[in-house]
Amino acid sequence: DTAVSQTPKYLVTQMGNDKSIKCEQNLGHDTMYWYKQDSKKFLKIMFSYNNKELIINETVPNRFSPKSPDKAHLNLHINSLELGDSAVYFCASSPGTANNEQFFGPGTRLTVL
Amino acid sequence: GNSVTQMEGPVTLSEEAFLTINCTYTATGYPSLFWYVQYPGEGLQLLLKATKADDKGSNKGFEATYRKETTSFHLEKGSVQVSDSAVYFCALKDGGGADGLTFGKGTHLIIQP
Numbered sequence: 001d002t003a004v005s006q007t008p009k010y011l012v013t014q015m016g017n018d019k020s021i022k023c024e025q026n027l028g029h030d031t032m033y034w035y036k037q038d039s040k041k042f043l044k045i046m047f048s049y050n051n052k053e054l055i056i057n058e059t060v061p062n063r064f065s066p067k068s069p070d071k072a073h074l075n076l077h078i079n080s081l082e083l084g085d086s087a088v089y090f091c092a093s094s095p096g097t098a099n100n101e102q103f104f105g106p107g108t109r110l111t112v113l
Numbered sequence: 114g115n116s117v118t119q120m121e122g123p124v125t126l127s128e129e130a131f132l133t134i135n136c137t138y139t140a141t142g143y144p145s146l147f148w149y150v151q152y153p154g155e156g157l158q159l160l161l162k163a164t165k166a167d168d169k170g171s172n173k174g175f176e177a178t179y180r181k182e183t184t185s186f187h188l189e190k191g192s193v194q195v196s197d198s199a200v201y202f203c204a205l206k207d208g209g210g211a212d213g214l215t216f217g218k219g220t221h222l223i224i225q226p
Contacts, residue, residue, distance in 0.1 A: 004156075033213050043216040044216070045212070045213025048213055058213070103159070104158070106155060
């Protein structure tokens with residue numbers, strides 16, 4: 001059984017387009033996250049949600065808009081894609097807001113041409 | 114702010130060699146510490162964790178001890194295998210909020226037969 005899943009796995013698109021990445025977790029966790037991994041493998045938190053409410057927005061451009069329709073889903077919509085948005089995006093979840101480990105999805109490799 | 118520093122890679126070892134990957138951290142509170150592993154083309158998997166000073170995390174032959182006096186969490190394995198080749202990330206989570214993990218830059222480990 002897949003714990004944290006993301007779709008699509010690969011996404012290739014043109015500059016200026018709008019795209020979405022979906023994330024679902026079947027672990028019953030309350031908290032979900034989006035991370036960006038750049039070409040040098042550096043990972044940085046973008047957003048965190050707890051019980052469908054936005055908790056953290058780490059200076060991400062407002063072209064990025066997360067949406068959490070329910071506790072099990074956290075989708076990422078990106079408007080007006082730019083070349084610098086090319087990266088691997090990881091969704092993660094954790095049981096709560098304590099110092100628990102986070103469970104990561106397989107990642108979505110976004111390439112903006 | 115919080116930060117994690119880990120040794121730059123790539124680290125290349127022969128099979129059955131002893132492995133150490135250094136990790137030091139800076140945190141304002143009392144963080145939990147983690148090692149994650151990323152195999153090629155995959156997401157991050159939790160390798161081990163420690164939640165308080167002097168705790169030792171261990172898994173699959175890997176160990177790391179939370180050293181508060183030296184603010185370190187070095188990863189060790191007594192005898193590496195080719196299948197251990199991956200990128201290893203040291204990370205911390207500080208406090209009970211829905212903060213994301215703060216990651217080091219990752220260490221690429223290559224094990225040669």
